[in-house]
Structure formats: C-alpha cells, structure tokens
Amino acid sequence: MRARAEIDLGALRANVRALRARAPRAQLMAVVKADAYGHGMLPCARAALAAGADWLGTATPQEALALRAAGIRARLLCWLWTPGGPWREAIEADIDVSVGGMWALDEVLDAARAGGRTARIQLKADTGLGRGGCQPADWPELVGAAVAAEAEGLADVTGIWSHFACADEPGHPSIAAQQARFDEAIAYAEKAGLSPEVRHIANSPAVLTLPEAQYDLIRPGVALYGISPVPQLGSAADFGLRPVMTLSARLGLVKHVPAGHGVSYGHHYVTPTETTLGLVPLGYADGVPRHASGKGPVLVGGRLRRVAGRVAMDQFVVDLEGDELLPGAEAVLFGPGDRGEPTAEDWAGAADTIAYEIVTRIGPRVDRVYVNEEPDDQQPDDQQSDDR
Structure with a gap:
C-alpha cells in the first residue's frame, strides 16, 4: 500500500463518550460533514451512533442524503442550503433542515406542500458570526412565518440554533454577547408559540470550555476526531481525547x-x-x-x-x-x-494553518484503513429516526 490513513474507530467511540460525559444532560450531535473531517463519513457516523450519539450533523444535503441511502436512520440535521436545493428529498428522508431566512422557509414549505409531508425545520439565528442564520432584525418575521407554518401543518420547528464565532478564544467578548443574543432569540420564539425540541450553540471548543452553553444538545465536530479545538489551552490528551x-x-x-x-x-x-x-x-x-x-x-x-x-x-x-x-x-x-x-497540530504549525484543515484535506488517493471496529459499527439500521 502506497499510503494509508489509519482510522481508529475505538478512539472515536471513546471520544464520543468523553464528550458526552461533559454534558450529561444534553443530547449529542456528531458532526460528520466533509467526509467526517476526512476520516470517512459512513464508518465514523456508525461508530459515533454506536457510542451513544443521538444525532448526526452534515453541511450539505448531499451528505445527509448519502447517510440515509446507506440505511442510517438516526436524527439528522443538514444546514448548508442554497436556492433550489433538494428540499423535498430531504423532507421525505426525515432530515431536519436548517432555515435561516425567509427565502429558505418559502422553499421548504413549497416542498412540503408538493410532497404532502410535514417538514422538520430548525431555525438558525445569526447571533454574531455573520455567516448563515437570520439577523435579529429579521427574526420576528421568520418566527412568525414558522408559527403560521406549524399551524398549517406544513412544518414542525424541532430546533433553534446558532454558531459561535470565537469559542476557540475563551474570554473573547463576543462569546457572552452571542449567548445573550441566542437567549433572546429563543425567548422570542417561545413567546410567539414555538416549542423547539432542541436548542443548541455549542461547537467543539464550547463543549470543552463553556458548560453554560450546553443547552439541550452539544454539537462537537473536530473534537470527535481527537483534535483539540483550543490547542493554546491543552492538547487532545489534556481534554481526554485521542486522535483518530x-x-x-x-x-x-x-x-x-x-x-x-x-x-x-x-x-x-x-x-x-x-x-x-x-x-x-x-x-x-x-x-x-x-x-x-x-x-x-x-x-x-x-x-x-x-x-x-x-x-x-x-x-x-x-x-x-x-x-x-x-x-x-x-x-x-x-x-x-x-x-x-x-501530530496533526505539528503539521498545522508547519503550514501556518489549523489541525482541522490538515486532516480534512487528506484526499481520496490515500486509502482509509479502519481499525478497532465493533459489530455495532457495521449496522446501518441500528439507529431509527424519531418520526414525529
């Protein structure tokens, strides 16, 4: 074999358990976007579920639909949508879809009407990252439309969520400001009549450093794969994680x-x-x-x-x-x-980048070899979707 990327699924399962232990009252979403950060989406998704993950998270709808095509039925959130996306296919596959603006809500509701199915949606609030999500000034309109869609039976708002900009810089003033805006967005939505199943904002650095940001669900990504998102504070081992x-x-x-x-x-x-x-x-x-x-x-x-x-x-x-x-x-x-x-962190230092990029960029010419597999890692149907 010319080259290989050995993927230790035993380490991944241990990382899931270690992260879950940090938030025992919250559900855990294993983020498997970008081919599980280069580690292989399907094997890693199955191993994470076998270790107790409650949800899976993907960026693109193609990733989410590939999980469903492989027989994985766990709860699944997909958040990176563009106009004309496969909304109807996602609804029919019981995928929760993120909605961060009126254009997206209009498209998903059109798909729900066309397919005769209720769409499971999660409203994303832009609390300060400045990427996806609804701006505070537009939040009342989006929430009001979502309330009306629920009343019409077209949508079920299963979650409200956001994403930190600087959680990997503990103490950064934006962290508290974003959490305050998130609390305001939740309060407004609930007062308007929404009852989201999950509220979530905690990415990998927040899981490790901000217990007050756990809410109902944590959303670790790179930490699942044994990479410290805050290397200035500690290595993976310092946080009880092992590189995969x-x-x-x-x-x-x-x-x-x-x-x-x-x-x-x-x-x-x-x-x-x-x-x-x-x-x-x-x-x-x-x-x-x-x-x-x-x-x-x-x-x-x-x-x-x-x-x-x-x-x-x-x-x-x-x-x-x-x-x-x-x-x-x-x-x-x-x-x-x-x-x-x-370590991947050593290579990140040599290339003046982050360890996330080092593992994610490993290409398809490098064979993935999976070690420390368990029988549950091979079961595509062991996690059933909660059909609401």
Whole structure:
C-alpha cells in the first residue's frame, strides 16, 4: 500500500463518550460533514451512533442524503442550503433542515406542500458570526412565518440554533454577547408559540470550555476526531481525547547523493553533506500542504525528520542523514503522538494553518484503513429516526 490513513474507530467511540460525559444532560450531535473531517463519513457516523450519539450533523444535503441511502436512520440535521436545493428529498428522508431566512422557509414549505409531508425545520439565528442564520432584525418575521407554518401543518420547528464565532478564544467578548443574543432569540420564539425540541450553540471548543452553553444538545465536530479545538489551552490528551487518524506511507526510493545536491523543485534544499534521501509518495494532491515545504515533520526509521525542499504534487523527500533504510520503510506524517510521531497540530504549525484543515484535506488517493471496529459499527439500521 502506497499510503494509508489509519482510522481508529475505538478512539472515536471513546471520544464520543468523553464528550458526552461533559454534558450529561444534553443530547449529542456528531458532526460528520466533509467526509467526517476526512476520516470517512459512513464508518465514523456508525461508530459515533454506536457510542451513544443521538444525532448526526452534515453541511450539505448531499451528505445527509448519502447517510440515509446507506440505511442510517438516526436524527439528522443538514444546514448548508442554497436556492433550489433538494428540499423535498430531504423532507421525505426525515432530515431536519436548517432555515435561516425567509427565502429558505418559502422553499421548504413549497416542498412540503408538493410532497404532502410535514417538514422538520430548525431555525438558525445569526447571533454574531455573520455567516448563515437570520439577523435579529429579521427574526420576528421568520418566527412568525414558522408559527403560521406549524399551524398549517406544513412544518414542525424541532430546533433553534446558532454558531459561535470565537469559542476557540475563551474570554473573547463576543462569546457572552452571542449567548445573550441566542437567549433572546429563543425567548422570542417561545413567546410567539414555538416549542423547539432542541436548542443548541455549542461547537467543539464550547463543549470543552463553556458548560453554560450546553443547552439541550452539544454539537462537537473536530473534537470527535481527537483534535483539540483550543490547542493554546491543552492538547487532545489534556481534554481526554485521542486522535483518530494516523497518516503514513512507505518510502518509494532510498538513494545516496553527494554534498551540494539540490532536492525537489527550485532547489530550496541543498544537501549539506553526503547523505541518503528517502522519497515519500505523498504530495499536495493527497492533502500534504505545500506550505509545509522544508518544515513538515515526519517520523522515519525511529527518528524525526523534516521535509527536504518543496512538497510536490505526488511526493516529497526527507533527508535520512546517512541512515541506511530500505524502500518500503514506514514514514509517519502524523498520529496520536504517543510513539514519537508528529501530530496533526505539528503539521498545522508547519503550514501556518489549523489541525482541522490538515486532516480534512487528506484526499481520496490515500486509502482509509479502519481499525478497532465493533459489530455495532457495521449496522446501518441500528439507529431509527424519531418520526414525529
């Protein structure tokens, strides 16, 4: 195998349980968008449900519909909609859909009428992030229309939700301001006659640092996969989490070169002495960030090395410093870090980005290999939708 991303489903299940323990009175939504942050949506969704997740969350309707097509019947929220989206298909698949404006409510209600089904909707309030969601000035109109839709039998408002902008910066003044606006949005909706099943705003950093923001449901994403959303406060291990992905490859070539030999495009690395080079068959087409050229850490032959020169599309080189290794030797780019290997956070530092991006960008040419599976991870129908 050229390269592999080993996905430890046992670690994922343990992370679900650890996060649930932080909010014992709240339901847990496992966010599996973006192919479960690069880990594989279907296996991770099933493992999370087997570990006790109550809901799944996706960004796109295509992701949500793929879960249903695979036989997964758990409660499911999908939030990234554009005009003309597959509203009717989502309604028929018992998917809760997010509504953050009148255009979206109009479209989902048209789909409900056309299909003769009640739509399950969750109203999203923009409390300060400035992305999706309804602005406070427009909230009364949206709530009023949702109340009317419930009275007509076209919609069931199952939730009210929002998203923090700076929860990964504990103490940021926007956090308290957003929570106050969220409370105001909930109070207005409930006074208008809505009775949402779940109210939620807590993403991964909020789950770990803001117990007052748990409400009825927590919505962890990257923390499920064992990555700390607040590395300035603690590592994954400090929060009782374990990284789920280990990325490795086999050296495709080992060769001796003289001192002064240029390496990779632009010769940004020149061997200082006679040495041995190892070719790692992963590149930016596989998600290895080019910005980590000359800096990305790799464990090879029991020693920590750095990318020598530029990361290319399909490969990069490490200077083995004369060590006599053979083609096929393992090169570990990142993992939990407890065997001397780098972590996704180390690569994020090398590429001046966040660990979320490091794992999510690992591409389809890298085989996912699932370990520590349990029988329940394989059951597509073990979680049934709560048909209301």
